[in-house]
Amino acid sequence: MVNVGIIGYGTVGSGVFEVINTNRQSIAIKAGEEIKVKRICDLRDMPGDPAEKLITHDFNDILNDDEISVVVETMGGTKPAYDFVKLAIEAGKSVCTSNKELVAKYGAGLIKLAKEKNVNFLFEASVGGGIPVIRPLNYSLTAEEIIEIQGILNGTTNYILTKMDKEGLDYDTVLKEAQAMGYAERNPSADVDGYDSGRKIAILTSLAYGKQVDFEDIPVEGISRITKEDMEYAKSLDATIKLIGESKKDGGVVYARVAPVMLSRNQPLHSVEDVFNAVLIKGNMVDDVMFYGRGAGKLPTASAVVADVVEAVRNKDRHLDINWDEEKLTLGDIRQYKQKFFVRVPESEKEAAKQKISGIEEVKSDKVVGEFAFITSPLTEAEFEELTGDLSVKNKIIINF
Amino acid sequence: MVNVGIIGYGTVGSGVFEVINTNRQSIAIKAGEEIKVKRICDLRDMPGDPAEKLITHDFNDILNDDEISVVVETMGGTKPAYDFVKLAIEAGKSVCTSNKELVAKYGAGLIKLAKEKNVNFLFEASVGGGIPVIRPLNYSLTAEEIIEIQGILNGTTNYILTKMDKEGLDYDTVLKEAQAMGYAERNPSADVDGYDSGRKIAILTSLAYGKQVDFEDIPVEGISRITKEDMEYAKSLDATIKLIGESKKDGGVVYARVAPVMLSRNQPLHSVEDVFNAVLIKGNMVDDVMFYGRGAGKLPTASAVVADVVEAVRNKDRHLDINWDEEKLTLGDIRQYKQKFFVRVPESEKEAAKQKISGIEEVKSDKVVGEFAFITSPLTEAEFEELTGDLSVKNKIIINF
Numbered sequence: 102m103v104n105v106g107i108i109g110y111g112t113v114g115s116g117v118f119e120v121i122n123t124n125r126q127s128i129a130i131k132a133g134e135e136i137k138v139k140r141i142c143d144l145r146d147m148p149g150d151p152a153e154k155l156i157t158h159d160f161n162d163i164l165n166d167d168e169i170s171v172v173v174e175t176m177g178g179t180k181p182a183y184d185f186v187k188l189a190i191e192a193g194k195s196v197c198t199s200n201k202e203l204v205a206k207y208g209a210g211l212i213k214l215a216k217e218k219n220v221n222f223l224f225e226a227s228v229g230g231g232i233p234v235i236r237p238l239n240y241s242l243t244a245e246e247i248i249e250i251q252g253i254l255n256g257t258t259n260y261i262l263t264k265m266d267k268e269g270l271d272y273d274t275v276l277k278e279a280q281a282m283g284y285a286e287r288n289p290s291a292d293v294d295g296y297d298s299g300r301k302i303a304i305l306t307s308l309a310y311g312k313q314v315d316f317e318d319i320p321v322e323g324i325s326r327i328t329k330e331d332m333e334y335a336k337s338l339d340a341t342i343k344l345i346g347e348s349k350k351d352g353g354v355v356y357a358r359v360a361p362v363m364l365s366r367n368q369p370l371h372s373v374e375d376v377f378n379a380v381l382i383k384g385n386m387v388d389d390v391m392f393y394g395r396g397a398g399k400l401p402t403a404s405a406v407v408a409d410v411v412e413a414v415r416n417k418d419r420h421l422d423i424n425w426d427e428e429k430l431t432l433g434d435i436r437q438y439k440q441k442f443f444v445r446v447p448e449s450e451k452e453a454a455k456q457k458i459s460g461i462e463e464v465k466s467d468k469v470v471g472e473f474a475f476i477t478s479p480l481t482e483a484e485f486e487e488l489t490g491d492l493s494v495k496n497k498i499i500i501n502f
Numbered sequence: 503m504v505n506v507g508i509i510g511y512g513t514v515g516s517g518v519f520e521v522i523n524t525n526r527q528s529i530a531i532k533a534g535e536e537i538k539v540k541r542i543c544d545l546r547d548m549p550g551d552p553a554e555k556l557i558t559h560d561f562n563d564i565l566n567d568d569e570i571s572v573v574v575e576t577m578g579g580t581k582p583a584y585d586f587v588k589l590a591i592e593a594g595k596s597v598c599t600s601n602k603e604l605v606a607k608y609g610a611g612l613i614k615l616a617k618e619k620n621v622n623f624l625f626e627a628s629v630g631g632g633i634p635v636i637r638p639l640n641y642s643l644t645a646e647e648i649i650e651i652q653g654i655l656n657g658t659t660n661y662i663l664t665k666m667d668k669e670g671l672d673y674d675t676v677l678k679e680a681q682a683m684g685y686a687e688r689n690p691s692a693d694v695d696g697y698d699s700g701r702k703i704a705i706l707t708s709l710a711y712g713k714q715v716d717f718e719d720i721p722v723e724g725i726s727r728i729t730k731e732d733m734e735y736a737k738s739l740d741a742t743i744k745l746i747g748e749s750k751k752d753g754g755v756v757y758a759r760v761a762p763v764m765l766s767r768n769q770p771l772h773s774v775e776d777v778f779n780a781v782l783i784k785g786n787m788v789d790d791v792m793f794y795g796r797g798a799g800k801l802p803t804a805s806a807v808v809a810d811v812v813e814a815v816r817n818k819d820r821h822l823d824i825n826w827d828e829e830k831l832t833l834g835d836i837r838q839y840k841q842k843f844f845v846r847v848p849e850s851e852k853e854a855a856k857q858k859i860s861g862i863e864e865v866k867s868d869k870v871v872g873e874f875a876f877i878t879s880p881l882t883e884a885e886f887e888e889l890t891g892d893l894s895v896k897n898k899i900i901i902n903f
Contacts, residue, residue: 120645120787127504130712130825131644220848225642231788233642241626241634243532244808311531344638369794372773386805387632390795393770394788404787407645415823422816424531 102135106163107196108185109176110143110152113199113226116403117173118152121410128407132414136407139169160185164192171413173348173406174198175472176367177443183207190214190222197409199402200228205300205316208307214291216420223409223421228254228301232394233408238308239423245384247309249349254301256376256397256483257285257292258324258344262332262361263374266341269327284376294323295359300348305380306357308423309348314357321359321433331496333468334443340365342498343373354433359417365502430479438480441500446492448473458488478498503536504815505596507564509586510577511544511553514600514627517804518574522811529808533815537808540570544585547703561586566633572814574807577762579622584608591615591623598810600627600803606701609708610828617821624810624822629655629702632802633795633807635781639709640824646785648710650750655702657777657798658686658693659725659745663733663762664775666740672730685690687775695743696725697711703747706781707758709824713831715758721836722760732897734869735844741766743899744774756832764844766903840880842901847893849874859889877901 104122107114120127120136129135140156140163150156163169164185172189174196176182182203186196190211198204203211204227215222225235229252238247254382257279264275276293281284281360291297299321306314324344335342340363348357369391373379378396383389395401412421446454446488452472455461460478472495477485485497506522506678508515517792519539522529530536541564542556551557564570565586573590575597577583583604587597604612614622626636630653639648654660654713658680665676672847677694681687692698716776727746749758763822765772770792773801774780779797784790796802813822844865852874856862861879873896878886886898 123643124647124787127647128645133823232791233638236642237634237638240813241637241806241809244525244529244805246525246528337690355818359893367775369773372770374768384805386801388802390633390793392791392793394791400787401789404645404785405642408642412641413643422534 102137103132103170103425104139104168105170105171105173106136106140106142106166107138107173107175108142108160108163109174110141110145110147110156111175112399113402113406114141114173114175115152115389115397117175117406120400120403120407128411132411133471134414136410136414140166144423153407164188169194170417171195171197172198173410175406176200176295177202179203179206186211187214187384190220193218193220195221195223195413197223197406197413199406201227201297201300201304202206205303208304209313209425212408212423212425213427219418221413221416221421223412225409226402226405228304228392229378229380229394230396230398231404231473232378232380232396233405234392235308237392238305238382242382242384242390242428245386246251247350247382249347249383250302250305250309250380251345251347251370252302252305253373253378254298254346254378254380254396255291255292255344256378259373259378260284260376261293262342262344265327265329265332266336269333269383272325272327274290293325298344298346298359301347302357302359306348306355306427307430310350310430311424312428313425314430314432315456318432319357319359322361324361326496327361328496330445330469331498332466334445334474335363337466338363338365338464340502341371343370345370355430356433356435356438358435360499362499362501366502379418396430417459436482439481441479442477442485443474443498443500445474445495446473447471450492454492457492503538504533504572505538505540505570506569506572506811507541507543507570508539508574508576509543509561510575511546511548511557511578511842513800514807515542515574516553517578517800518576518716518807521801521804522806523746526752528715529812530715533812535815537811541567556880570595572596572598572811574811575601575604576599576807580604580607581853587612591621594619594621596622596624596814598624598807600807602628602698602701602705606704608713609705610826613805613824613826614828620819620821622814622817622822624813626810627803627806629705630779630781630793630795631797631799632805633779633781633793633797634806635793636709638793639706639783641809643783643785643788643791647781648751649786650748650784651703651706651710652746652771652780652882653703653706653746653781654744654771654774654779655699655703655747655781655797657691657692657779660774660779661685661777662694663725663728663743663745666728666730666733667737670730670734673726673728674682694726696722699747699760703749703758703760707749707756707827708831711751711756711831713823713827713829715831715833720758722758725762725770728762729897731846731870732899734867735846735865735875736764738867739764739766739865741903744771746771750875756831757834757836757839759836761900763900763902765814769903837883840882842880843878843886844875844899844901845890846873846875846877846896848872851893855893858893867869
């Protein structure tokens with residue numbers, strides 16, 4: 102029998118309690134022994150909740166309980182989560198977390214500490230919710246040199262963009278609807294401005310290259326400037342627009358960013374819709390592999406946390422190596438990377454655009470008038486800005502086909 | 503330094519040699535030490551091949567070499583592969599294989615033997631080629647009760663069906679083209695008749711439920727009766743036809759089969775095209791997760807074998823438990839399962855069909871004349887046969903939407 106303590110009884114924390122109880126028997130078979138939640142730390146009392154009797158307001162009740170060997174951290178944020186996790190590992194407990202902020206910022210250090218204490222620090226749920234992607238990246242794609250990672254890493258933005266695509270609605274309308282349905286937060290910035298995706302691609306890139314990629318170094322752009330007109334043009338190209346967190350290694354340099362990208366129908370990420378997430382990884386031997394599923398939600402995310410608990414139980418007194426050092430990986434300047442852009446200017450600037458930018462390809466849509474839209478040949482951001490400086494660019498979107 | 507012996511220097515075996523040599527440095531980081539191919543057993547001499555000097559015709563040169571701690575089996579078939587693998591495990595060596603026939607038939611017994619000898623028997627490459635799916639099923643989806651598995655498990659048939667869909671060609675024409683391009687064997691039966699998919703779904707189902715699912719117990723049907731007319735009707739339903747290996751647990755009973763199935767555009771497997779494979783797993787907590795990639799091919803398959811070698815090296819003197827007992831799992835009768843069918847009869851039987859089968863929904867296609875096509879309400883195979891006994895059914899295909 103292994104006793105688990107949970108810190109943070111919100112959506113994911115209560116999901117962990119539910120998953121462990123619902124699948125108790127099959128989890129015991131996989132783990133080799135029964136897993137039980139013994140204590141839950143939360144500031145609230147949770148009257149009437151099935152876990153009510155397990156609640157404590159004092160983290161020390163978990164930290165100092167020698168019967169608790171695995172701690173689940175589902176508080177979110179870094180304060181006080183980081184201190185609690187550090188104390189738990191120092192006390193010789195394994196920690197399983199869904200907290201991407203914690204992992205992106207302190208992952209390398211906590212892995213090192215867990216190694217010193219011969220316990221495990223596991224974080225499958227921090228990227229892609231219920232989708233197994235961290236463990237496959239660490240333990241399955243070990244024969245690969247990773248060339249590129251592209252992910253739809255945020256369900257809220259994917260829901261909004263899918264709805265804009267399918268129903269021809271504009272961003273503000275869909276955002277309000279998503280907020281009303283609980284798919285978007287009242288303050289949606291972390292999702293729609295790309296920060297959530299940015300932390301997740303920072304974690305994946307750190308694991309792919311074994312060094313610390315700081316979230317703050319990744320250029321991040323959200324979806325709020327995507328209009329229904331952009332989506333109409335995308336459709337006329339048999340494409341759509343997705344918020345993509347990506348990194349790639351080229352000439353020994355690693356580049357990363359989060360930005361809206363136009364994808365054509367024949368790309369695997371194109372068909373990832375609504376709140377689903379997917380991570381596409383390109384290796385130098387295996388080519389493309391993709392992991393798809395529910396990137397958020399109570400039970401899917403909790404399922405990934407509990408899988409980590411099972412892994413911790415299967416590996417008592419044995420630290421599972423994770424290749425992520427504290428040494429910082431300096432990213433290349435993505436602005437120096439050549440790529441094609443989709444661009445919209447007023448119709449009056451059609452001739453000027455054609456003269457200034459060679460090799461452009463016009464894009465037409467029945468649904469938009471008074472504009473001239475086109476695709477450029479591959480350009481760096483700097484080249485693009487120089488060429489279009491005199492034009493009234495309405496929007497530009499990276500093209501990935 | 504870990505020394506590896508390879509038995510079978512065909513497509514996959516030579517790929518393993520290439521992957522280990524190409525990614526030597528990054529593999530050493532992941533494995534914790536360098537991995538080297540020391541000996542290769544093949545009946546041929548391989549003059550001029552980079553591995554020429556490593557070739558032996560005598561398996562004993564690998565078996566009796568105490569410096570070789572990991573054996574890669576890439577011969578295919580069960581004779582003599584089974585004997586060689588058994589001898590290697592008995593000699594205290596870990597074995598990594600891509601051989602689905604071996605794994606489907608002897609997997610449970612070889613896992614048991616590996617446990618007794620405290621070594622590992624690993625077989626990631628036996629299903630889905632380069633796609634990580636065995637390890638995620640064993641070690642990531644451990645908090646789940648698996649409800650259903652559906653896979654596009656064979657690249658040859660998926661290539662043929664994709665080509666029929668996109669180009670409106672008939673089965674024989676595309677098969678010949680696939681044979682000319684090397685995507686299909688001269689004797690294509692193992693692929694097109696569904697046996698390859700059958701062995702793979704047998705392996706996945708055994709792992710999902712922890713007991714032996716015999717390949718011979720799974721009803722298997724191939725794609726040779728799928729016509730371009732069927733594909734036209736599918737298109738008119740915004741659907742396509744895929745060869746699906748699937749199993750599901752319902753009321754405590756596990757059902758499995760391989761058959762052509764019509765899938766609609768909004769299903770994740772719909773967009774898996776050409777030689778790509780994918781496995782969709784539904785758990786009771788995580789809902790749908792999908793693993794996608796190259797299900798065959800030299801380097802992708804070899805990459806999965808080498809990932810197993812890395813796992814074996816990381817787990818020296820430690821058997822990794824795999825939940826697959828020799829106890830046989832008796833499958834339910836899939837013919838008792840109710841499902842919708844797409845059916846085509848001559849136009850002259852339109853009224854008869856409508857009278858006999860209640861609740862049918864007509865399907866029209868501009869491209870097919872002289873027929874009446876329809877979708878039934880959910881029926882068992884027996885009910886279907888009773889209702890359509892007097893009709894001249896041209897084809898029927900399972901509908902999964």
